[in-house]
Each structure stands twice: as structure tokens, then as C-alpha cells.
Amino acid sequence: MSPDDRRSTTSEYGVLGVRDVDFTLDRFPPARDLASLVERHWLVSWELPAGREASVTLLPHPCVNLVLDGGRLAVSGVGRDRFTYVYRGAGRVFGVKFRPGGFLPFLGRPLADITGAVLPAEQLWGPSASGLATEMTAAARVERMIELVESFLRARWPAEDPQVELVGRIVAALLHDRDITRVEDVSDRFAIPPRTLQRLFARYVGVSPKWVLRRYRLHEAAAVLAQEQDRPWADVAAELGYFDQSHFIRDFTAAIGLTPVAYAQACRRREAPVSA
Known part of the structure; x- marks a missing residue:
């Protein structure tokens, strides 16, 4: 990269x-x-x-x-x-x-x-x-x-805020680094206590670091299953750091509206698979 x-x-x-x-x-x-x-x-x-x-x-x-x-x-x-x-x-x-x-x-x-x-x-x-x-x-x-x-x-450009740069580095790590699978990994890497990290994200991002990590992984999972409908979803989950398959199914279904299998099938049929 x-x-x-x-x-x-x-x-x-x-x-x-x-x-x-x-x-x-x-x-x-x-x-x-x-x-x-x-x-x-x-x-x-x-x-x-x-x-x-x-x-x-x-x-x-x-x-x-x-x-x-x-x-x-x-x-x-x-x-x-x-x-x-x-x-x-x-x-x-x-x-x-x-x-x-x-x-x-x-x-x-x-x-x-x-x-x-x-x-x-x-x-x-x-x-x-x-x-x-x-x-x-x-x-x-x-x-x-x-x-x-x-x-x-x-x-209307605002005064520089060094916390914005810090948040950006943390979010970039959540997006790109496969070694980060838990919020604790972020705390360890950036030497920020978990509660401080939570407060930082509530103020600067609007959602928790756990939410950001999960959202980015689910974005990737949905993209892979849409493009490669025959890929085993369990392999996709493991590649993205989900080692508990039931956890992946639960997160994916809650965010996307379909199970991984149903979503891939809908994409294979080129149907509009979900709606809000």
C-alpha cells in the first residue's frame, strides 16, 4: 500500500x-x-x-x-x-x-x-x-x-486542531490495518486508554471506535460478496478479522439487512438486494 x-x-x-x-x-x-x-x-x-x-x-x-x-x-x-x-x-x-x-x-x-x-x-x-x-x-x-x-x-477555515490529525491516524489504522481487530488493539498502539479513546471518538467522529472498525469491515465484506458471489462467506469473514462466524453473521445481517448467503445470492441475480 x-x-x-x-x-x-x-x-x-x-x-x-x-x-x-x-x-x-x-x-x-x-x-x-x-x-x-x-x-x-x-x-x-x-x-x-x-x-x-x-x-x-x-x-x-x-x-x-x-x-x-x-x-x-x-x-x-x-x-x-x-x-x-x-x-x-x-x-x-x-x-x-x-x-x-x-x-x-x-x-x-x-x-x-x-x-x-x-x-x-x-x-x-x-x-x-x-x-x-x-x-x-x-x-x-x-x-x-x-x-x-x-x-x-x-x-471559513477553522484554526488547526491537533486532535483532528490524531483521530485521522487512528481511523486510517482502523481502515487499513488487518492486525487491528479490537478496540484494545487501538488503545495499545496509540497508548490511549479505552475510555479516553471513546470520549475522543464521541467528540470528533460521532460514533465509537468499535462502530468504525465494524463498519469498515462490513463495507469490505459486502463489496467482496457482491463482486465474487461464489466466495465462501466464512473465508471472507476470516480475512476481515472475524474469527467468530456467528458474530459475523449477526453483524452483517444487522447492517445489510440480509445474511451473507442471501446477500450474495441476490447479487448473483443482480437484484436490488436490500432497502432501508
Whole structure:
């Protein structure tokens, strides 16, 4: 794994099932001077025949997103549960995905306060957020949308918080390091007592380190089973650090909505396997 890969604090997984051909998901890196807090920009776009609708189900990352949808700009806290987005006609949704912990300096209070919540951006930035939404909606090209939102964030860039960098290093380890299978492994590696680690994550990420670790492993499990439907799920579980098969089945079913076997079968049939 290259040093650049190590810097990533979120995976590219999260879309459940065999990816629908009716929409396009594009990802764009942030400007270098914003990369300490922003993981990436993303754009989902679609164009369907009249009278037809489609949907996509996602399993959220432990990140805050700034989302432009339907001409409105919103701050979306970490979502605990999968959700389904239904789309019709032609349209697009643009987002800024902040690194885990990267939005706290903008919010100025614990991220746990907005976990599971979606707030109008005006609550944080006032009428200027409405103006940004209008300008971005009118932009024909995604490059212009990125330029507008990055200028907006630069003008409101918060003071540096060294805890954000620490949280980023911990989350990157949870994402990339297969030797980490328990929260205790994190505490040992970073010399942070478990209770202190829990408080740090509640404030900066909005969910617990155990939740983050489990979510990233389940993202990978769902991606592997969608792409390689004949892979024995027990092998997938073991590769991801699940040595208790019943534990894996329980976690997977709770997050995805189907057992590993049923999920792989649905993907093999190219069905929409789950919905929220």
C-alpha cells in the first residue's frame, strides 16, 4: 500500500449490491490546502426515461457530508443505518465528504450531537449557505461546483486542531490495518486508554471506535460478496478479522439487512438486494 493510500480515512465502498447502471458516481480529490479536513468531493448523476424510477442503498461512512440536493445545502451527520435514495428523471447530488473528525472544527461542538441528523447548512453558516447553494445549483460543470464550495470553506477555515490529525491516524489504522481487530488493539498502539479513546471518538467522529472498525469491515465484506458471489462467506469473514462466524453473521445481517448467503445470492441475480 502506497503512502497516499495510507492517508485515506474512508473506503470507496458503501454502495450495496451490484452497482446500478442507472447512475454514475464520480469522486474528486480536494485541493491540497483542504486535504487535512476534506477527504474528497463526490457527484452522483443520473438520467432515466420518463415514468421510470430507480434506487440505490448505501451503508454510510463515519463521516460528515456537506450535500447539495434539489437546490438545498445540508450538513449530514454520520448515519448509523443504511438508507435508500430513490431517483427519477435526470438529476445530480453533489457532496463534500469530510474526514472522520474533520468537521468538528467547523461545527464547534461534539460530532455526536449531530449523529443521525441532517441540518440545513444555514443553521451553521447563515444566509451565505443559501447563496452558495444557488450558485452551485446553477453551475453546469462539476469543476465549478468544487471551485465554489472550496472557496466557501477556505473563507471559513477553522484554526488547526491537533486532535483532528490524531483521530485521522487512528481511523486510517482502523481502515487499513488487518492486525487491528479490537478496540484494545487501538488503545495499545496509540497508548490511549479505552475510555479516553471513546470520549475522543464521541467528540470528533460521532460514533465509537468499535462502530468504525465494524463498519469498515462490513463495507469490505459486502463489496467482496457482491463482486465474487461464489466466495465462501466464512473465508471472507476470516480475512476481515472475524474469527467468530456467528458474530459475523449477526453483524452483517444487522447492517445489510440480509445474511451473507442471501446477500450474495441476490447479487448473483443482480437484484436490488436490500432497502432501508
